[in-house]
Amino acid sequence: MSIVGESFLSSEQLSEKDIEQIFSRATLFKKEFLKHKRFDHLVAHNEGLAQKMVAMVFSEPSTRTRMSFQIASARLGIRTMSLDNPQVASLSKGETLEDTFRNIAAMMPDLLVVRYNTNLDADAVIKDLPCPVINGGIGAYEHPTQALLDAFTILENRGQFKGEKVVIVGDVLHSRVANSNMVLLKRLGVEIAYCAPEEFVPKAEAWKGIRSFSNLNEAIEWSTVVMGLRVQKERHATSGIGISMAEYRERYRIGGDQLKHLRPDGILLHPGPVIRGVELSAFVLNDKRCKVLDQVTNGVFIRASLLSIMLGLEVQQK
Ligand code: CP
Numbered sequence: 001m002s003i004v005g006e007s008f009l010s011s012e013q014l015s016e017k018d019i020e021q022i023f024s025r026a027t028l029f030k031k032e033f034l035k036h037k038r039f040d041h042l043v044a045h046n047e048g049l050a051q052k053m054v055a056m057v058f059s060e061p062s063t064r065t066r067m068s069f070q071i072a073s074a075r076l077g078i079r080t081m082s083l084d085n086p087q088v089a090s091l092s093k094g095e096t097l098e099d100t101f102r103n104i105a106a107m108m109p110d111l112l113v114v115r116y117n118t119n120l121d122a123d124a125v126i127k128d129l130p131c132p133v134i135n136g137g138i139g140a141y142e143h144p145t146q147a148l149l150d151a152f153t154i155l156e157n158r159g160q161f162k163g164e165k166v167v168i169v170g171d172v173l174h175s176r177v178a179n180s181n182m183v184l185l186k187r188l189g190v191e192i193a194y195c196a197p198e199e200f201v202p203k204a205e206a207w208k209g210i211r212s213f214s215n216l217n218e219a220i221e222w223s224t225v226v227m228g229l230r231v232q233k234e235r236h237a238t239s240g241i242g243i244s245m246a247e248y249r250e251r252y253r254i255g256g257d258q259l260k261h262l263r264p265d266g267i268l269l270h271p272g273p274v275i276r277g278v279e280l281s282a283f284v285l286n287d288k289r290c291k292v293l294d295q296v297t298n299g300v301f302i303r304a305s306l307l308s309i310m311l312g313l314e315v316q317q318k
Contacts, residue, residue, distance in 0.1 A: 003132075004312060013144075022305050032318065040075060057083045123138070140235055145299070148302045153298050164190045165222060167225070171231045179202075182207065221262075
């Protein structure tokens with residue numbers, strides 16, 4: 001696999017073969033877990049597994065990514081050490097994030113998982129650290145493990161990638177999830193579109209030529225998969241974004257009326273956290289086509305698969 005011994009920062013790094021390998025191992029882990037409530041016995045322990053150490057530095061809030069990396073590691077029998085409260089770290093004494101990364105890498109963990117807001121100095125440093133780094137969500141750049149678990153959830157529910165039509169709805173401009181999904185899903189042969197207010201239309205070169213919808217109901221009718229996004233207020237200019245939340249809800253919130261336009265076998269995704277009533281209504285979260293919690297479950301198996309591959313662990317096929 002192209003990312004063994006390397007950092008994993010972008011969906012761009014994954015070939016179709018890499019994605020197949022990650023999905024195949026995640027499927028194996030999930031099946032085994034659902035039967036036996038464990039999958040660690042599939043992993044060869046002759047390489048000092050208990051000595052493997054994953055360090056995590058999260059300087060932006062996280063529930064799903066942080067916890068699922070920790071749970072995935074624990075299920076594999078690997079330890080994690082986490083630094084995620086700047087108040088108890090030397091960041092609060094003025095140390096920079098890039099120096100924090102340098103110092104933690106100097107403790108020689110086997111892998112480092114990072115999450116942080118846009119920071120060009122940190123971007124430069126993580127490319128040069130002596131241990132491989134996993135991008136657990138960097139600013140508005142990318143969130144490639146989220147895209148992997150999203151694609152895995154699409155495959156699990158829709159059974160294919162070719163012929164699938166995914167519409168990404170909402171704050172696409174500020175979304176690292178949208179960027180990573182656009183690259184990954186395109187590589188897998190999925191047709192992508194987005195539906196966003198003018199203020200949230202993506203501007204990066206990679207989005208040029210991607211189909212866009214201005215009407216949410218038409219977008220949902222076209223799609224087999226609807227992917228909502230969180231409105232990323234923390235990445236908006238303090239001067240505002242030119243659209244009020246009331247207007248946003250009126251035109252882009254997916255509620256029961258909008259979901260009527262989704263085909264019966266279509267699915268609704270959202271990376272979380274869902275801001276109820278803004279991006280999705282409480283009603284649609286209970287619809288059987290809504291797979292938000294399945295995404296979260298799959299995040300554990302995808303991250304366990306990725307960690308095991310990146311750490312070069314042998315896994316016994318059943
Ligand atoms: N999807 C996601 O990244 O969620 P968290 O911010 O809670 O990790």
